Amino acid sequence: MPIVQNIFKIRKGNIMNSENTFNKPIFAFLLNKAKGDRSINQYADEANISASHISRLLRKLVDSPPTPETISKLALKANNGVTYKGLMIAAGYINAESIEEEYSPQDRQIFIRQTEENFFQIISSYLYNETFQWSIHKPQNKPFYPDMAIDMEHEEYTKWYLEFKPSLDDNKPYFKMKPIDIYGQIAMIELQSTDKFTIVVNSDKGYKNIIQNPPKSLRANLFVMLIDLDERKIIKEEMVCKY
Secondary structure, three states: OOHHHHHHHHHHOOOOOOOOOOOHHHHHHHHHHHHOOOOHHHHHHHHOOOHHHHHHHHOOOOOOOOOHHHHHHHHHOOOOOOOHHHHHHHHOOOOHHHHHHHOOHHHHHHHHHHHHHHHHHHHHHHHHOOOOOEEEOOOOOOOOOOOEEEEEEEOOEEEEEEEEEOOOEOOEOOOOOOHHHHHHHHOOOOOOOOEEEEEEEOOHHHHHHHHHOOOOOOOOEEEEEEEEOOOOEEEEEEEEEOO
16 A cells, blocks of 8 residues: 555544553654665655654653654655655554564564663663672573673672563563573573572563563573663562562
8 A cells, every 4th residue: 555545544543542652762763764774854855754853752751653754755756665654563553462473573673682682771770880899700601691791799699690572572571481480591500599580671661571570480580671672771679589
């Protein structure tokens, strides 16, 4: 269906499903991919859209999604296979449950890696502002090893392991594993009573899912941490079970 017909169809119906939200990280990711090697000004000139507006969207500074008309202009001049449908899903105009179908496996992996890098940077920044001594481990060549491991002397803990479980959408978990499967992975590590293990998420639903489904028998000082990627800070951390 042509883009103009798509816009007309949306205008006649509900402009945005009440269950859908503007997913700023994904929209910015797709928009940057659509821009490709062009400068923001070049892309803006070709799409006939303000360069400052594109810049703010890329930096996730806009709280409301662009109009379907603006999205159609962005899609018409998009590079790298970015589609009108994909941008409309990220903007919240189309059922968000289909977003995984719109993402290629490669795109998902790129976004997940970027999110994990942001987790690492945010946690590292937190550590640099703390007064206790710490040092980061290098990952070990094992079937399962956490994404981040830290030697420290803080409270009763001497080691801190962190496993990253990023989400494409802040409102629903992306990771397919159920909490019980995550706990099974953690059980593969020989943890001590002085070890702390934290599952790091950026989804409020993912956070609540872990809190509401604690392990029945896991020898671990297990925590779950919620990170706000837009604010680039740790929102909260809560104990799930004690060693």
